[in-house]
Amino acid sequence: MEAHTLAPEEHFIRDEPYYEPVGQEIAIFEAAYQNKLPVLLKGPTGCGKTRFMEYMAWRLKRPLITVSCHDDLTASDLVGRFLVKGGETVWVDGPLARAVRAGGICYLDEIVEARKDTMVVIHPLADDRRALPMEKLGTLLEANDDFCLAISYNPGYQSVLKDLKQSTRQRFVALEFNYPAPELERKIVSNESGVALEIAEKLVKFAQMTRNLKGSGLEEGASTRLLVHAAKLMTSHIEPVAACQSAIAQALTDDEEMLAAVQELSSSLF
């Protein structure tokens, strides 16, 4: 695929993304979308939240505008700002405003990372008003009927500072994501990377082992995404133990002792 530039609201997903439903999440999302309810995706990293959004955008045939939130993300980064062009100030819409105008799906990834004041601008969009106040323009942008707001949040690394406020979370339809069941995860890993099912099964077993370690040295266990990475390395003829070490163990931790232990676990399995 060649690189090309797109305006965010033109980002339609044309090919069906590979997605295996775990429960009723597709039906619930569709129902929420039809009823103009915003959606909150909860779950650990790499378990398929973003892929699910892509899949839903494809299914609903709406453009997907993703904003990865970071701790310097301000309200104007979402809504828009004045820029200076040739001696004049020009208003430029932010990604959220674009999605509201064009009727796209705006997906705010890892919303808790953003500054507290950004949370407030999405409140009027997330209830039945469905409007975005543009303070600096002094206008109110009413949302296109096709607009949909989705946010994601990882309750795993819950520090007090990074918790979602009740006033925010109680506006959303929440969908919980978790690592898929072993059987399904095996299928996903094999499908995504092209490795044989037996190897995928071992990888899933290995992931289970690292998930056992969560809380006793590891912050998170290996995600499905990491398994796919390791499996892809293996299809390119990397030794399984080396692939697990680079794609999974090193990605999980820097702690020497833990790395050694994870290494031992993977070499025990393969």
Add this chain to the structure above:
Amino acid sequence: MTAHPHSASAITRYLEELFEVEFTFLHVGELAISLAALAPEDREFLLGWTRRIASTNIQIAYQFALRTIELLDRMDRRLIEAWALHAMDTYDRSGLSSGMRIIKEVENFAHQSHERSAGVVFEEIGGIMLNFVHGLSGRRLKLEPGDAAYTDSETLFLPAVIARMQTAKDNFTLCKAMVAMMWAQTRYGSFRVQLPQLLGAYEDSERALKCFHALETLRLQACIARELPGLYREMQKLRTEVGETFPPDWQDFARELGRTEATVEDSLRLLAEAYAGTSLPSLCYQGELHPEAITDCMTARIAKEKILLRVKLAQLEQEVQKHRSTETSDKPVKFGLQEKPEAESGLTALELTLDGAPIAPPEDVRQLITSIQLDLGEIPPEYLVAAGPGEYDPSLYEEKPADPDDVWQGTYHEEGATLYPEWDYGRQHYRKNWCVMREKEVTPVHDGFRAATLQKYSGLVKHLRKTFEAMRDENRLLKRQSYGDNVDIDALVEALADARDGSEMSDRLFIRMHRTERNIAVMFMVDMSGSTRGWINDAERESLVLLCETLETLGDRYAIYGFSGTTRKRCELFRIKRFDEPYNAEVQGRISGIRPQEYTRMGFAIRHLTNLLKEIEARTKLLITLSDGKPDDYNDNYRTRYGIEDTRKALQEAQRSGIHPFCITLDEKARDYLPHLYGAVNYTVIDAVGKLPFKVADIYRRLTS
């Protein structure tokens, strides 16, 4: 390290002094001659370690020197060091005779191991092995050093040194195989039979036990081959390395027990036949089996876990009832278990159900179910009946922390206390689990102390409030930024004028909101030793009141703990204010209630408070000590250089965790030792007690701005 003497006579004098021969009457003459004959670096090594051990115990040091001198060219240095440390730890823990036993084992050990053997030491690999075994499924096992490799079904014991194989890598693999073997025993139900009774039926129960163990090892290694094929390959390699093969009759057993559906019952079935045979193989990674330890541990656990599960289910039930509508709430709920469709191989995954619908139990309940399943192979139906109110006495299952004062009635023990290591500079190593630390409450005294203090220092309080308020970093608008939320109109107009004028136009045309968060957590460690009695105590309490008042205006997170103790067995930290406690009447009462206690043992306090600080998320972490003298303890060498060095080590540990230590002291002689402890600038000496309240808040301001 200083150079040691090298002539025989000089070594004799050196050893005479080291071993205090005047009192101990040890013979050092021959030892000195053999030492003098050694190569210089060997002598240096041996004398160095002898000196280090002698600072712990002379007899052990003497035996160490006698024995290792012959082993020097047969044993790896690292191993000798490991044994020396192991012997000292054992001495610390269980006295001279145990320590001597370890030293004597050095010899045995050296005889069986390879020349210049490169063994693995528990210290070095324990952490890796623990994570390894936690990664495998099943019960959360513990790992501890012991005399041999065996398990009581909750804790895995490994020898302090494993040196059976030639290379360090193989020894590590051997250790891993042992751990996996013991894990497999708990995981694949080796202990689901009543071993002592069954073995008692045999005339030679010792042999029966060995046969049973060998049969189980065969069965379990087949399980490992299926579950962890990579490890199994390594285990086979180990066996080839040591040349272990099975006698023919055992090959049949191996085939029989290698079937997927083989259980411990199959091993028992074959036991009679194996017992009657003549051969008895023993695999290098099989370890030992201690049926008594297992039975004791399991009986206690099974009884406790049944109660615990039923009580937890009762709690779950209550929670569920709360959310139910009122009309159905009097109907009793029924718990059940169903097999999960996607069972992990081997252990059936069970899902807790409530009236037929699956529910997600909390993590502790899930682990309980796994543990019971491992012990019994299933969850008997009576386990799933929620406990009725008052059915069990809570003391049967609750682990309640012992009252710190109760512990001292009767023979003292270390239950419920936190153990901290202490640095022994003579040994150049930690004394493990040396300090027995307990947190205690300060009894609040509500005597209007705060009001009186505020009254007394009313001028100072006003001044402090003002200066501290000025320290609060406010959010402010930064103008003329190259990037920002808004256009800076002034800058824009200026830039346009510049452009008209023909000069260069600035690109700094934006306004940005600058937000600062003062992200500081500070821990105050207050000396509550007996020497603070009187003025110093008053001054400390007044300073704390003033500090709290000012810190409240600043909004920094802070905690206050007092420390004191008598000997290593009674190290006490007094909670005055935790980080998450508000500054309320209770805390004020506790400050007022600070009373001088015993001595000034500092290492444990620094270590414990460092741990508390580590749990707090803050950009800057401070540990401020208010003290009146140097480290000291009752009738102990803590008042010598030992105490200084331990304190210094504890402070270094704190610094390594990103904590800035600082000391405010009233000891005029402090300049002699504080720079060594805290570094050249991280302390302040206050020469008059009365000045303390005036100074402390001011020092804090300087430190944090």
